[in-house]
Amino acid sequence: MERNLSMIALFAALIAVLTLVPQIHLPFGVPITAQGLGIMLCGTVLGAKRGALAVLLYLAVAAMGLPILSGGRGGLAPFFGPSAGFLIGFPVAAFVIGWIVERWRAGIGTVAFVASVFGAIPVLYAFGITGLVLFATKETSFATATAAMAVFLPGDILKAVLAAAITRSLARARPQAILSRA
Amino acid sequence: MLSLTSPIRTPFHRIPAGPKLLALLLVAGGTMALADPVPLAALLLAVAVLFAAGGAGFARHGLRVMRPVLPLVAVLMAWHLWLRAPEAGLVMILRMLVAMVAANLVTMTTRLDQMIAVVQRVAAPLRHIGLRPEALALAIALMIRFIPVMSTRVAQIGDAWRARSRRRPGWRIVMPAALAALDDAEQVSEALRARGGLS
Numbered sequence: 001m002e003r004n005l006s007m008i009a010l011f012a013a014l015i016a017v018l019t020l021v022p023q024i025h026l027p028f029g030v031p032i033t034a035q036g037l038g039i040m041l042c043g044t045v046l047g048a049k050r051g052a053l054a055v056l057l058y059l060a061v062a063a064m065g066l067p068i069l070s071g072g073r074g075g076l077a078p079f080f081g082p083s084a085g086f087l088i089g090f091p092v093a094a095f096v097i098g099w100i101v102e103r104w105r106a107g108i109g110t111v112a113f114v115a116s117v118f119g120a121i122p123v124l125y126a127f128g129i130t131g132l133v134l135f136a137t138k139e140t141s142f143a144t145a146t147a148a149m150a151v152f153l154p155g156d157i158l159k160a161v162l163a164a165a166i167t168r169s170l171a172r173a174r175p176q177a178i179l180s181r182a
Numbered sequence: 183m184l185s186l187t188s189p190i191r192t193p194f195h196r197i198p199a200g201p202k203l204l205a206l207l208l209v210a211g212g213t214m215a216l217a218d219p220v221p222l223a224a225l226l227l228a229v230a231v232l233f234a235a236g237g238a239g240f241a242r243h244g245l246r247v248m249r250p251v252l253p254l255v256a257v258l259m260a261w262h263l264w265l266r267a268p269e270a271g272l273v274m275i276l277r278m279l280v281a282m283v284a285a286n287l288v289t290m291t292t293r294l295d296q297m298i299a300v301v302q303r304v305a306a307p308l309r310h311i312g313l314r315p316e317a318l319a320l321a322i323a324l325m326i327r328f329i330p331v332m333s334t335r336v337a338q339i340g341d342a343w344r345a346r347s348r349r350r351p352g353w354r355i356v357m358p359a360a361l362a363a364l365d366d367a368e369q370v371s372e373a374l375r376a377r378g379g380l381s
Contacts, residue, residue, distance in 0.1 A: 002371040002380060003368070003371040005317060005320065005321055005324070006324060006368075006370040007367050009321045009370075010325075010328050010332075010363060010364070012321075012325040012328075013328030013329045013332055016325075017332050017333060017336075058325070061326060064294055064297035064298065065186040065187055065289045065294055066186070068329070074289070075285060075290075076285035076286075077247075077281070077283075077285035077286050077289070080285055081251075135274075135278075166357070166360060169360075170360060173357070173361055174364055177364045
């Protein structure tokens with residue numbers, strides 16, 4: 001219990017630290033950050049339930065007014081903005097990634113990569129695109145929003161590679177810390 | 183770590199967090215019911231007047247936190263002009279601005295400990311599915327503390343690297359930093375258990 005709690009708090013803080021790493025802004029206001037890497041690691045290391053809880057903790061603390069969302073934003077306003085769909089999708093993505101790593105007992109590096117790609121691309125994009133479309137007016141179609149997401153693809157695949165490499169190294173150095181495989 | 187709460191005291195600081203959050207939800211929900219730019223603009227004006235009531239310094243701070251949204255507003259308007267639907271664009275931008283300005287007003291006038299208290303109260307029914315509000319409050323405090331701890335660890339490992347090498351520390355410090363962070367979390371959990379744990 002205490003261990004789960006401190007690990008969840010640690011990974012929530014990890015997302016915050018990775019989000020504040022220097023980043024690039026896209027013209028339509030959704031920035032590229034290492035935040036996704038943090039979300040992936042929550043799933044691959046902590047597993048489904050704890051990973052999702054860590055992401056929820058991060059979002060809750062951001063909503064309470066700490067400037068730890070991308071671009072140094074925080075507070076309640078981002079949850080009413082165009083990227084709200086992504087924020088809602090984050091815990092779901094971490095859950096899906098953790099669920100795959102828990103169930104599929106092949107080599108952790110491969111599994112972590114496949115799970116991260118699946119959770120961070122189809123699952124998270126579905127939430128993000130729905131958010132963009134619901135937020136925008138009828139004139140913005142799913143097709144345009146989906147096309148706009150293509151700019152994120154290379155970065156997200158790179159992040160999945162990093163998440164897999166880090167998870168594999170952690171599994172070697174601290175096997176007991178990989179709660180998803182405990 | 184800096185919080186977004188404004189240091190400038192306003193009458194809104196004295197209103198309890200719960201009613202403020204409820205009012206925010208009503209305003210944000212209300213904007214979805216309005217589809218005409220005129221009442222939406224009036225609503226935006228009303229929220230702006232609330233900001234102005236906090237004093238000039240407070241209102242300036244409120245404008246400053248909205249600055250990152252301006253390029254987005256410009257892109258959205260350009261996009262809707264190109265679609266020849268300026269009114270739809272205006273409605274969308276006004277809805278967004280009303281909700282965001284009102285949300286900033288709540289964030290800037292509510293202290294972090296008040297927010298934590300609200301979360302604790304709202305989370306109380308989750309006790310039945312095994313999430314204890316005390317554990318949640320502890321997790322929030324721990325996470326906020328872990329952010330500077332982790333940054334310090336990365337800086338220390340970077341310093342140690344620079345003491346040994348003339349090359350810049352790059353990805354090579356990622357793993358030691360990750361392991362140090364994991365060990366910190368283990369130590370915290372042992373310390374919690376040693377002090378009686380979460381029972």
